[in-house]
Amino acid sequence: MPLARLSFGQQHANETEVGYQIAAINDGLLTVQHGGMAQDGLAVDDDTLFQVASCSKTVTSLAVLTLVRDGHLALDAPVNQYLRRWQLPGLRGDTATVAELMSHTSGTSTHGFGGYGPSEDLPDLFEILDGRTPANSGAVRAGPRLFGQFRYSGGGTMVLQALIEEVTNEALSTYTSRAVLQPIGASSATFAITPQAAFAHGVLESGEPVEGGFRRHPESAAAGLWATASDLAKILQTILDSLHYKRRAILPFELVSRMITPVSQQSGLGLFVEPGRVIWHEGRNYGFDAIMAAELATGRVRAAVTNRNGAIERYAQGLRPL
Numbered sequence: 031m032p033l034a035r036l037s038f039g040q041q042h043a044n045e046t047e048v049g050y051q052i053a054a055i056n057d058g059l060l061t062v063q064h065g066g067m068a069q070d071g072l073a074v075d076d077d078t079l080f081q082v083a084s085c086s087k088t089v090t091s092l093a094v095l096t097l098v099r100d101g102h103l104a105l106d107a108p109v110n111q112y113l114r115r116w117q118l119p120g121l122r123g124d125t126a127t128v129a130e131l132m133s134h135t136s137g138t139s140t141h142g143f144g145g146y147g148p149s150e151d152l153p154d155l156f157e158i159l160d161g162r163t164p165a166n167s168g169a170v171r172a173g174p175r176l177f178g179q180f181r182y183s184g185g186g187t188m189v190l191q192a193l194i195e196e197v198t199n200e201a202l203s204t205y206t207s208r209a210v211l212q213p214i215g216a217s218s219a220t221f222a223i224t225p226q227a228a229f230a231h232g233v234l235e236s237g238e239p240v241e242g243g244f245r246r247h248p249e250s251a252a253a254g255l256w257a258t259a260s261d262l263a264k265i266l267q268t269i270l271d272s273l274h275y276k277r278r279a280i281l282p283f284e285l286v287s288r289m290i291t292p293v294s295q296q297s298g299l300g301l302f303v304e305p306g307r308v309i310w311h312e313g314r315n316y317g318f319d320a321i322m323a324a325e326l327a328t329g330r331v332r333a334a335v336t337n338r339n340g341a342i343e344r345y346a347q348g349l350r351p352l
Contacts, residue, residue, distance in 0.1 A: 048341045049074040049230050051259035055267050055331040062260055068337065069231035069243060077218060079229040079256040080335040081244060082320035083313025086255035087187050088265055089206055091132050091300020093194055095285045096209045102197050105129040109189060113196055116156055118189055120172035131186040132300050133293040137173045140185025143253050145245025145316060152248045158188055180295035184252035191251035202250050213280050214268040219257035221250040229256060230337035232317015240317035253315060262322040262333035266309065270329050314339060321346045
């Protein structure tokens with residue numbers, strides 16, 4: 031099924047209430063639409079940042095692939111080979127590879143993360159991985175039962191954060207900005223939001239505002255990216271650039287070809303794949319939904335973000351493959 035041709039002139043019910051952005055890339059031309067409110071008294075514009083939740087995982091995987099490109103990592107090597115400050119425990123901990131973590135086939139635990147309210151203490155990376163207070167999620171372990179089969183695991187993506195920070199000796203936010211986001215022109219996207227940034231406040235599906243405007247996500251690699259719809263479109267565009275040997279591509283064809291090859295249940299390395307047709311990822315945090323998709327045959331890219339749970343369907347028709 032081709033990606034829907036988003037009608038940028040179309041008006042949506044309650045669009046003054048729901049903040050949204052839609053971005054499209056056709057033949058290299060970026061087009062953006064926005065509407066609604068980012069927060070009280072502040073309308074959404076092209077530069078408003080939204081939490082994009084699990085779409086963060088695609089950026090994390092691109093960062094890992096830059097390290098493979100530069101010879102610092104091997105996709106099929108056990109991740110524990112590179113980790114010094116923390117080791118992935120469990121019966122499969124010593125054999126789980128970098129690529130398996132990227133494709134959710136390492137058997138790791140911890141599906142997702144709920145984030146933290148404005149008055150809650152934030153755990154550090156190792157407290158998250160070990161499930162120690164003040165972390166509100168379980169410990170990340172590599173179990174044997176589903177090893178090699180798809181098992182969605184935000185916990186596994188957090189192991190990738192530990193890997194990136196170990197190998198680069200940089201914070202995830204610093205490395206991804208320098209190695210991925212700035213080179214592809216998505217320079218407003220960030221894992222390190224600042225109070226000065228123009229960002230949206232989230233609203234639950236019930237209409238209740240998220241306390242403090244948003245939940246904080248120290249689980250950056252799995253759920254912590256702030257971005258615009260344009261940024262998401264550019265993230266998928268760089269994958270298409272590699273597949274077409276564009277000079278501006280940041281990764282070689284061979285690595286991106288593997289990235290979009292399904293491993294189990296349509297899961298590639300950091301995104302989902304309908305072979306030969308569509309690559310996509312989507313995400314939901316409290317108060318925010320996001321989706322991005324690209325059609326492999328035509329090169330058409332679409333992305334949409336909203337600051338109200340459940341509203342994404344108004345702007346994302348046709349982005350998911352059947």
